[in-house]
Amino acid sequence: MIGKRKVAAAVVFLVALHLTIFLAGFVAPYQPASQNRDFPYVPPTHLHLMDAQRHFHLHPFIYQTVARPDALYEYMEDREREYPIHLFVPGVEYKMAGRWRLHTHLFGVDAPGQIFLAGTDNYGRDQFSRILYGGQISLAAGLVAAAISLFLGLCVGCISGFYAGWIDESAMRLAELFLVLPWLYVLLGVRAFLPLHLSPAQTFLVLVAVIGTIGWARPARLVRGIVLSAKSRKYVTASRGFGASDAYILRRHVLPHTYGTLLTQAAVLVPQYVIAEVTLSFFGLGLSEPMPSWGNLLANLQQYNVLVSYWWMFAPAFALVLVSLGYLAVANAFHQQLQSGSI
C-alpha cells in the first residue's frame, strides 16, 4: 500500500511539473526572448502582503523595481504604488501547443509594473519565463531521447535474447563497447563533426538523436536478460508446441515481462538525458540565443562575476534538481513495486 502511495505521489508531482512546463506560455508572464534593457540583473521581485504604511492586504502585491541612480545593476522598490497580482490576466500573445493563439496568462500585474519571480538576466529577460520555456526544450529532449534509447534497446535486447547465438554475441559486445564510452566526450565529438551552422530546430533534433542513440546499450542488456529468462518458461515451450510463431511468442509471452523494467529504465534515463542536454548546451553546443534551455541558462554562470554576484541565476539548476529528484523517486518506487512483483 505504502509503495502504491509513494508511486502516486511521485507521479502526481511529475505530472504537475510537466504540465506547468507544457503550459509555459500560459504560466509564464512574459515571452522568453523579450528584453527589458533598463532592467539587467534584477533580483527576484518580492511578494508583499504588508504595505509601506504597515497596512495588511489580503491580496498579494508587488512594488515596481527601479534602478538605483548611483550604482551599476542595483535596484530598489518604488514604494509609491502597489501593483496587486491578478490571476488570468490578458498579456502578450503566445501559442499553445504550437497552434492556438492565446492572450491569457495565469498571473500578472498592471502595466507599467513588472513581476520577475526569478529575477532577470543580462538583457533584462524574465528568468522565470525563460526557465519554463527552457524546460520545454530540456524535458522534451530528455523524453524523446529516452524513447529512442528504449526503443533501440528493446529491439536489440529482444532479438539478441530471443535468437541467441552469434547475433547475441555480437550485439552484446557492441553494447559493451557503447557502455565503456565516456558519453560526454562522445557527445562532444559527435557534435564537433556536425555542421555548426544549423537552425535551432535542427540542432535540437540532432542533439536528441545523438543522445538517444548513444544510450541504447543498458536497456538492451536488461531486456535481453528478461527475454532470456522468459523464453525458457514452460508456457513458452507449450506455445511453441502449439505452432506459435516467433513474433507471436515475443508479443504475447515475452514482451509483457519487459514492461516493468522499461518503465523503471525510462524513469532513470529521462533525467539523465535532460542533464546530457543541459551539459551540451552549457558548453555552447546546444541551442543558440535567444532560445532558452536549462543548459544555456546555466551557461551564464560560466562568467565569474555572474557566479558570485547574482544568485538567482542558479534558479535553472533548482528546476533541474526538482525534475531529477521527481524522476528518481518514481524510478525508485517502480523498482520496489517490481521487486514485490506487482507490476
Add this chain to the structure above:
Amino acid sequence: MLFTSSYNLAQSDIQAPRIANMPRLGYVALLLLASVVCCAASEPQPVQHGEEVQITDNAVGHYGGVLTVGQRSEPKTLNPATAGDAPSREVIGRLTADLIHINRGSQQTEPGLAKSWTLSKDGRVFTVNLRHGLRFSDGQPFDADDVVFSFKVYLDENLHSPQRDLLVVGGKPIMVQKINPYTVRFTLAAPYAAAERIFDSLAMMPRHLLEKSYQEGKFAQTWTLNTPPAEIAGMGPFRLKEYVPGQKIALERNPYFWKADRNQNRLPYLDELVFLFVGNEDAQVLRFQAGDTDIISRLGAENYALLSKDASNRGIELFDLGPSLEYNFLVFNLNDLTSKHLGEISVKQAWFRDLKFRQAVSSAIDRKGIVKLVYAGRGAALWGNVSPGNKFWVDQALPHPPRSIDHTRDLLRSAGFSWKGDQLVDPQGHSVEFSIITSTSNAQRLKMATIIQDDLSKLGMNVHIVPLEFRAVIDRVFQTYDYEASIMALGGGDADPNPEMNVWLSSGGTHLWQLGETKPATDWEARIDDLMQKQMVQLNYKERKHLYDQVQEIIAANVPYVFLATPNILVGAKKNLASFKPAILEPTTLWNVDELYYLSGNHSSSGASPGAKP
C-alpha cells in the same frame, strides 16, 4: 612530462654544436662563472662618464620588489622580428627598446635610443642621432651597426616580419644608411606624415648575438622561449631570467638600462618582472583578487564592478581610462562571390549592397543598450571608425543620429522592402533572414549579437547568431567568404590614422567588407582611397586632420561597417605601486614599467628584496 621532454630536446638541439667544440669541464666552469657574473650584474650599474642616459622627470623612487602580471597565454617567441601575438609582444616590449618612442601617456613621440632626429625639407630624409655610450643588457655596446642590422632584418622579404609593411613607404622599403657610429640616415621614397611614429616598438636587436644566425638563414628559429637567457640581450628595462613552461616567464633588471631618474639612479626600480600564464579574464581576476598578481589590464566592466566592491579592503586601486581606440562593428559580406559557390549568400548580397538597407540596420541598433548591457555603462557608442578616446583625430562634427524605428521602416519601404505580417520581405518576395558569425572567445561580441538580433527582429528581420571558434571566423571572413554578416573589432594600436590605411584603402588587407579589390568598387571607396593617400603624405597636422575628417564622414554616410561601440580601458593595480600611469594605448599598464616602484615598507610580492641604493 610532455612539456619537459620537448623542452629538453629543443634546448639540447641548440646547444649541441657548442658543446662538441668545447671540453666539457671547461664548459661547466664557464657556466658557473657566467652565473656569478650574472648575479652581480643584476644590480644597477652606476651611470658612466660620457654615457648619454635619458633623465626622466618622474618622481624619484627606490629599488626593489617583484612585479607580477597575468597573461592570457604563453608568448610564442622572444624574437622581435617574428612575434605577431600579443603575449609575445608584451614580453618583448619589456626586453627591448626603440629609436623613437610614442609616449603612451601623451600619445606624442619622444626620444628613445635616438637622442634627436631631423627631417629634410622634402620630408623624405630622416637623420637620427643615437645616444652615446649605451650598452645592451649583456654589457656589449650599442651603436649604428645594430640599428642598420635590425632594419636589415625587418626589411628582409624572406623573414615575413609583421613590421615590414610599415617600413614600405611609397611602395619602396625605407633605405637605411650608417653615417657614423652614432648617426643613421633613413631615406623614404615618398614623404610620410608622422614618419617618426613608425619607429615606435621597432626593437633594436644586438648584431653581435644575431648576425651569425641571420647569415646562416636560421634567424626565424633564434630567440625562442628555450634559448638560454645569456644568449638574449636587448635595450629594454629588463632582461630574460627564466622561462618555466606552462607557468611563467621571469625577467630581471637590465643593469645597463639607458634611463635614470633626477638623482642619477639608473632605472628600472623593480628587481624583477614576472609574467604568469594565468588564462582567461576570469582567471586573471581571481588571481588579482587573491593578490597573486599586482596589475590587471583589459578588465571587463562587470569584473571591474566586482573588484571595486572590496577594492579598498584588498589594497587595490582601479582605473577607468575612458573609451579605448578599438571599434566594434557589424560588417556585411560584400565580397565578389562569382568564383565561389555560395549562391544563397549572393542572393542576400542584393540587400547588403543596398545603402538604404545598411542605413536601416544601423539606425535600428540600440547603441546605448549595447554600452549599458555589454559594457555595463563603461564604454562609448560609436557612429564612426574613430573612437572619442582618440582626441587628436576624432571628427567631432560627425552626426550621431538617434535610434528610430519609424525612420528605419521608411528607409526599408523606400528601398522596396515590405512586410508580410511581421516578417520583412524584399522586392522579390524573399523573407529577410541572415546569420551573424562571431567568435566564441569574445563574450562581449556575442552579447552585441544578441542585442542586434532582438533589435532587428522588431523590423521583421530574422537574424541567427552563429558563434564560431575564433580561427573559423577569421577563415570565413578573410579566405572563404562563407558568411553573411559578422561582428568584429579593429583598431587599438596607435592613435594615428596611418595604421588604418590597411582598413580603408580599397586594396587593403583588412578592407573586410570587400577584400581583394583591384580597383575601388564604388565612387566613395575611390574617394576614400584618394583622401587616405593624401593624408599619408601631408605633413601638416591641421591639413591631415581635415582630410581624415572627410574620410570619417564618407565612411559614416556609406556604412560599410555598422559601428557599434568601444569599451573603456579598465585596469587595476596594487595601491602601493607608485608611478602607475595607465594609458589607453597598448601596452596600457606596462608602458612605463621602468618607472614603477613600491612604496616603502609594504612590498606585497614575494621575493622582494629590501630597497638597496646603488
